[in-house]
Amino acid sequence: MQKIILVVFISVLGILNLSSCYAARIDGPYEGKVIDADTGQPIEGVVVLGTWSRETPTPGGATHNFYDAQETVTDKNGEFKIKGLGLLVISNVIPMDVLIFKAGYEYLGTPWESLKKSKYLIQKKNIKWEGDRVIIPLKKVTMEERKKDPLYPPIPPTEAPLEKARLMLKEINKDLVQHGFEPMEIWRGKKI
Amino acid sequence: MKKRVLVALILFTFLSFVFYKDILAWDDGVTHKDLSEFAAEDSILSENKGNYLKNLGFDKGLMQELKWGEKKLFVKKWLAGGAKLEDASDPLFPAYGTTRSYNHFHNPLKPWEQAGLNDTWTGKSSLLWAQDGSYQQNFPEGDWSWQKTRLTYYYALTSQTEANRQAFFAETFQGLGHQMHLLQDTAVPDHVRNDAHPEDAIFGKLNINIYFESWAKSERQRIIDLASDPNLLLIPNVSFNISYNGLSPVSQLFDADQYNGANPSSSAGLGLSEYTNTNFFSNDTIFAAERYSSDYRHYFPFPRKTSTDVQDYISEIKPLLIQLAEDGIEDKGIWIKKDKDGENIDHFVRTSWWTGKIYKTSGESALFYSSFYRDEKCHEDYARKLIPRAVGYSAGLLDYFFRGNIEITLPGNGVYSLIDSSKTGFTDLKLLAKNTTSNGDEMTDGSIELVVRYKLAHEDPFQPYPVETDTEFTYVVIPETNNIRSIPKDNQVELTFDLSQNPISLWATDVYLQLVYRGRLGNEEGAVAAGYKDISEPTPIDIFNNMDKTCLKGTWYDAGSPGAITAVDTDSAIGNNNGIADEWDVYPHNMQNIYIKISSISNPQNASPTDFDHKVDALGTDSLKRSMYILSDYQDNPADYKFSYSFYSQWYGTDTRDQYTHLDILNTFGGNAIKNQTEHYVQDQQECDSIGAEAPCDIRYYPLLYPLRGITMWGPAAVIFDNPEYPADASCNWSDL
Numbered sequence: 001m002q003k004i005i006l007v008v009f010i011s012v013l014g015i016l017n018l019s020s021c022y023a024a025r026i027d028g029p030y031e032g033k034v035i036d037a038d039t040g041q042p043i044e045g046v047v048v049l050g051t052w053s054r055e056t057p058t059p060g061g062a063t064h065n066f067y068d069a070q071e072t073v074t075d076k077n078g079e080f081k082i083k084g085l086g087l088l089v090i091s092n093v094i095p096m097d098v099l100i101f102k103a104g105y106e107y108l109g110t111p112w113e114s115l116k117k118s119k120y121l122i123q124k125k126n127i128k129w130e131g132d133r134v135i136i137p138l139k140k141v142t143m144e145e146r147k148k149d150p151l152y153p154p155i156p157p158t159e160a161p162l163e164k165a166r167l168m169l170k171e172i173n174k175d176l177v178q179h180g181f182e183p184m185e186i187w188r189g190k191k192i
Numbered sequence: 193m194k195k196r197v198l199v200a201l202i203l204f205t206f207l208s209f210v211f212y213k214d215i216l217a218w219d220d221g222v223t224h225k226d227l228s229e230f231a232a233e234d235s236i237l238s239e240n241k242g243n244y245l246k247n248l249g250f251d252k253g254l255m256q257e258l259k260w261g262e263k264k265l266f267v268k269k270w271l272a273g274g275a276k277l278e279d280a281s282d283p284l285f286p287a288y289g290t291t292r293s294y295n296h297f298h299n300p301l302k303p304w305e306q307a308g309l310n311d312t313w314t315g316k317s318s319l320l321w322a323q324d325g326s327y328q329q330n331f332p333e334g335d336w337s338w339q340k341t342r343l344t345y346y347y348a349l350t351s352q353t354e355a356n357r358q359a360f361f362a363e364t365f366q367g368l369g370h371q372m373h374l375l376q377d378t379a380v381p382d383h384v385r386n387d388a389h390p391e392d393a394i395f396g397k398l399n400i401n402i403y404f405e406s407w408a409k410s411e412r413q414r415i416i417d418l419a420s421d422p423n424l425l426l427i428p429n430v431s432f433n434i435s436y437n438g439l440s441p442v443s444q445l446f447d448a449d450q451y452n453g454a455n456p457s458s459s460a461g462l463g464l465s466e467y468t469n470t471n472f473f474s475n476d477t478i479f480a481a482e483r484y485s486s487d488y489r490h491y492f493p494f495p496r497k498t499s500t501d502v503q504d505y506i507s508e509i510k511p512l513l514i515q516l517a518e519d520g521i522e523d524k525g526i527w528i529k530k531d532k533d534g535e536n537i538d539h540f541v542r543t544s545w546w547t548g549k550i551y552k553t554s555g556e557s558a559l560f561y562s563s564f565y566r567d568e569k570c571h572e573d574y575a576r577k578l579i580p581r582a583v584g585y586s587a588g589l590l591d592y593f594f595r596g597n598i599e600i601t602l603p604g605n606g607v608y609s610l611i612d613s614s615k616t617g618f619t620d621l622k623l624l625a626k627n628t629t630s631n632g633d634e635m636t637d638g639s640i641e642l643v644v645r646y647k648l649a650h651e652d653p654f655q656p657y658p659v660e661t662d663t664e665f666t667y668v669v670i671p672e673t674n675n676i677r678s679i680p681k682d683n684q685v686e687l688t689f690d691l692s693q694n695p696i697s698l699w700a701t702d703v704y705l706q707l708v709y710r711g712r713l714g715n716e717e718g719a720v721a722a723g724y725k726d727i728s729e730p731t732p733i734d735i736f737n738n739m740d741k742t743c744l745k746g747t748w749y750d751a752g753s754p755g756a757i758t759a760v761d762t763d764s765a766i767g768n769n770n771g772i773a774d775e776w777d778v779y780p781h782n783m784q785n786i787y788i789k790i791s792s793i794s795n796p797q798n799a800s801p802t803d804f805d806h807k808v809d810a811l812g813t814d815s816l817k818r819s820m821y822i823l824s825d826y827q828d829n830p831a832d833y834k835f836s837y838s839f840y841s842q843w844y845g846t847d848t849r850d851q852y853t854h855l856d857i858l859n860t861f862g863g864n865a866i867k868n869q870t871e872h873y874v875q876d877q878q879e880c881d882s883i884g885a886e887a888p889c890d891i892r893y894y895p896l897l898y899p900l901r902g903i904t905m906w907g908p909a910a911v912i913f914d915n916p917e918y919p920a921d922a923s924c925n926w927s928d929l
Binding site: 053054063097110113124155180184186190 | 265269281293411
């Protein structure tokens with residue numbers, strides 16, 4: 001009987017693998033605090049945008065399609081919480097990517113899991129964890145540093161609807177204006 | 193038996209935890225986008241490396257926003273977006289026909305028609321896929337081939353509405369993103385060693401931490417740092433002189449047919465698939481030369497045992513290494529080094545816990561060679577070599593796409609166009625064109641079109657203040673009149689354009705020329721090249737007859753007035769006090785038969801009754817004649833002349849007391865034309881200081897017209913005919929008039 005259960009278990013796992021699905025997982029919540037890298041003081045008003053995509057296995061590697069987004073803003077203590085998607089059953093939705101941005105500061109765009117696992121990232125950005133809560137320091141940046149950044153400005157996935165990423169887009173616009181650029185006017189056909 | 197199957201299944205699942213944790217692949221949502229944006233910054237499109245986008249009219253370079261459909265994105269984000277979309281797949285049914293990535297493989301050791309994926313799944317070679325629009329039509333997202341992207345670029349350059357141009361440019365950059373994706377994939381060993389890797393997504397889900405993504409995506413920060421390191425960047429040095437089967441020579445970036453399976457190297461002259469194939473292992477092709485027969489689909493001659501120091505391991509002289517990770521945790525292991533046959537890689541593959549055991553039982557068997565694997569340390573070393581190449585070759589692709597360059601200069605007569613003042617617009621235009629394509633590719637047979645881009649002022653723009661203009665540009669697109677189809681690189685060719693159906697208005701501001709060549713460029717058919725020139729705005733050639741006034745000993749007098757006559761008649765040097773001005777011609781003069789000639793500043797020509805561009809029959813005193821208008825070049829420094837202008841004129845007295853003989857007068861000057869335009873995103877703080885703004889700023893330039901007796905003139909292309917001053921070195925203040 002035990003053998004049968006084991007075989008069934010492995011078979012189910014295999015099928016789910018082949019369809020690139022998680023059997024079940026609870027997504028979120030994602031919590032953290034954003035602090036000024038120089039002063040250690042909490043930064044209020046940092047926009048934190050979480051995005052999810054569906055992952056599809058192909059012979060050429062995994063491909064991704066936008067699934068959902070949630071955003072929030074840090075409070076006066078620099079703290080934020082994104083509730084996540086909750087229970088996902090037989091789902092090919094992968095864990096959250098996060099974009100953390102405030103005008104005038106460096107930004108961070110990364111898979112959330114990299115904040116835990118990428119030793120390189122953790123060391124370079126001096127990321128700390130207090131239990132399940134991440135502490136993310138952000139440095140102020142100069143205009144020169146912004147101009148030299150080939151990836152600037154970081155934008156949400158272009159498939160994300162405006163209503164799911166409006167806070168982030170407005171914050172990016174604020175920064176664009178500070179750097180002499182015109183703000184983005186529209187997002188997916190809608191005025192930002 | 194059943195027990196063995198069960199054990200095998202459990203082992204298989206366990207191994208999937210161990211070995212598929214870190215698979216080196218470029219993630220479509222992050223890595224391909226990042227690499228493409230870095231490539232743009234390292235390409236001719238960048239402000240620091242050619243600023244080609246300025247030639248397309250994009251003042252903000254890669255930060256120019258372009259609207260296409262419901263999206264309005266920066267140029268760099270269109271590139272990144274295309275790089276993502278090249279992996280488009282049906283999320284629920286990722287089969288052939290619903291998934292582009294089946295065609296993202298190229299084995300450089302195979303004939304190209306057979307070089308695509310052939311590993312359980314099959315697909316077309318990415319090199320061929322990149323240039324096969326009709327085949328791409330069968331897949332999600334459709335045709336994003338090189339050829340279609342080139343055609344879209346041509347449409348962008350020659351469209352006559354701002355909306356269409358923006359849309360086509362956005363589409364062009366998105367297409368280039370698709371193309372860069374394909375090239376970047378050839379920096380992934382799996383993609384050039386016939387190694388399908390759906391496990392990238394499948395086994396990642398079994399990661400003990402539940403989360404799995406490809407190594408490159410999870411190590412985004414490391415990838416960014418590698419991609420942005422200028423010391424690591426490697427720009428390809430492939431020859432674009434070869435075109436196979438009508439393909440664009442851009443294929444050389446993928447596969448330059450330099451590597452034949454026996455000559456491994458790390459040369460920048462290799463196509464990227466060749467470099468990656470010959471220097472790196474993919475998961476299923478580790479020590480392929482030792483494991484497989486040469487006809488097996490995963491056989492590759494290099495790297496091989498002798499490319500590495502694996503013999504030291506076999507001979508048990510390779511020590512256990514202790515690696516210190518960023519978090520300070522020690523990792524003990526034995527890493528095989530690749531130190532021959534091209535690239536050197538310290539952490540090439542790692543021995544597994546049973547490698548030694550297998551060797552002891554079966555020697556150098558296929559099983560022994562299959563027991564090595566690539567861990568995170570290996571991926572770091574692989575990425576350190578491959579990421580800079582992926583960026584550099586992608587930048588090379590952009591450089592190649594935009595290589596076609598045409599220099600536009602003034603023709604021999606010093607102006608692009610001139611008209612007399614009775615006209616309201618310029619009806620023809622001439623220019624000199626020279627092929628200045630950086631790699632020497634020749635423009636031997638193609639269509640040539642001129643695009644004139646300008647804004648229309650809402651009032652006469654010849655005002656000493658910035659006038660209101662349309663917000664959008666007007667575009668005029670005209671084919672070359674004389675059916676000239678080649679633009680030489682060693683000299684200039686004069687091109688003529690008939691604008692009579694769409695004259696350039698005299699009220700045009702912000703005038704720019706673009707020259708578009710479409711045809712054979714080097715060894716590429718159907719290529720598109722462009723030239724660009726910020727020329728002057730319409731500039732009047734003004735003539736003012738001030739000869740009802742005369743400047744005598746530092747004071748203005750009415751010509752012929754008693755005061756003027758007395759001034760010279762009683763002068764201590766020349767006066768004879770006889771009551772008439774027989775000492776100096778102080779009388780008013782009219783003008784007639786004024787011949788005007790515009791010519792090159794390097795070869796100025798004098799106007800004459802037999803050699804002139806325009807003739808003014810007569811001009812009375814206190815009169816301004818806006819004789820003609822020109823389009824030429826301007827310089828911010830008015831004293832830096834761009835053309836020569838000459839007047840041959842006849843004067844005659846209008847006062848019966850004037851008994852002087854009046855010789856014909858010739859005046860020739862150096863001239864400069866008007867700049868009447870807005871320059872966006874000016875980054876020079878000194879320039880922004882001129883308007884009291886912080887850089888970057890927008891500066892609206894307008895002509896500083898010269899005021900004289902109630903009228904204004906553009907001084908650097910005007911002439912004021914004046915009576916001769918007495919004494920000759922006398923000067924009067926024009927503002928006193």
